[in-house]
Amino acid sequence: MSGPVRVKICGLTRVPDVRAACRAGADALGFVFVPASKRWVSPERAAELVRAVPPFVERVGLFLDAEPEFVREVLAVVPLGLLQFHGREEAGFCSQFGLPYTKAVSAAQEPVKEAEAAFGNAAGILVDSHAPGGLGGTGHTVAWDAIRPGRLPLILAGGLNSANVAEAVRVVRPWAVDVSSGVETAPGIKDPDAIRRFIEEAKRVN
Numbered sequence: 450m451s452g453p454v455r456v457k458i459c460g461l462t463r464v465p466d467v468r469a470a471c472r473a474g475a476d477a478l479g480f481v482f483v484p485a486s487k488r489w490v491s492p493e494r495a496a497e498l499v500r501a502v503p504p505f506v507e508r509v510g511l512f513l514d515a516e517p518e519f520v521r522e523v524l525a526v527v528p529l530g531l532l533q534f535h536g537r538e539e540a541g542f543c544s545q546f547g548l549p550y551t552k553a554v555s556a557a558q559e560p561v562k563e564a565e566a567a568f569g570n571a572a573g574i575l576v577d578s579h580a581p582g583g584l585g586g587t588g589h590t591v592a593w594d595a596i597r598p599g600r601l602p603l604i605l606a607g608g609l610n611s612a613n614v615a616e617a618v619r620v621v622r623p624w625a626v627d628v629s630s631g632v633e634t635a636p637g638i639k640d641p642d643a644i645r646r647f648i649e650e651a652k653r654v655n
């Protein structure tokens with residue numbers, strides 16, 4: 450890792466939360482296009498949310514075993530800059546949309562090195578506590594000391610919050626951290642104070 454860790458706030462569903470995250474210094478915002486998720490947003494709703502995102506804040510679309518036609522439908526309506534795949538997608542699938550992508554892998558099931566071999570053209574590997582095929586955003590942490598960053602930027606997710614993110618960054622030294630449930634009062638409903646505290650805590654680690 451070099452410089453302060455980057456922070457992605459994921460699972461936004463409301464314009465005021467988008468604005469609060471940007472004001473607090475978020476580097477990236479995530480929009481969940483997974484119908485079974487409580488944080489699901491329709492493409493039209495996501496387009497409205499993305500209109501509230503200022504320049505230089507990355508807009509990330511999260512998918513889980515979606516049909517390629519659905520990803521294209523979303524891209525036709527929502528100007529995303531990065532795709533995040535959370536299911537059993539393979540590298541060929543992930544790279545067909547003309548946008549950089551990150552691949553989520555389960556910390557317990559796939560070491561980062563193996564993931565990098567399988568997803569060599571990814572922009573980064575996201576380590577989460579989810580099992581492939583299952584839903585993410587569980588709020589469960591992963592065993593940080595078992596994670597060995599490889600050559601690709603590593604994004605650490607899974608159960609992070611303002612009380613544990615500084616320690617997680619110190620142990621793993623990721624390129625970025627990603628949080629959803631740790632800054633919420635309910636799924637999809639973000640708490641501006643929790644977002645602000647989370648970003649402060651993450652970025653204070655040298």
Ligand SMILES: O=C(O)c1ccccc1N[C@@H]1O[C@H](COP(=O)(O)O)[C@@H](O)[C@H]1O
Pocket residue numbers: 459460479481483486487488511513535577583584585586587588589606607608609627628629630631
């Ligand atoms: O947030 C969701 O509902 C979700 C659904 C399907 C796949 C991933 C999902 N969220 C992602 O899971 C990680 C960890 O989240 P948490 O901080 O533990 O709640 C993060 O990348 C979310 O974007």
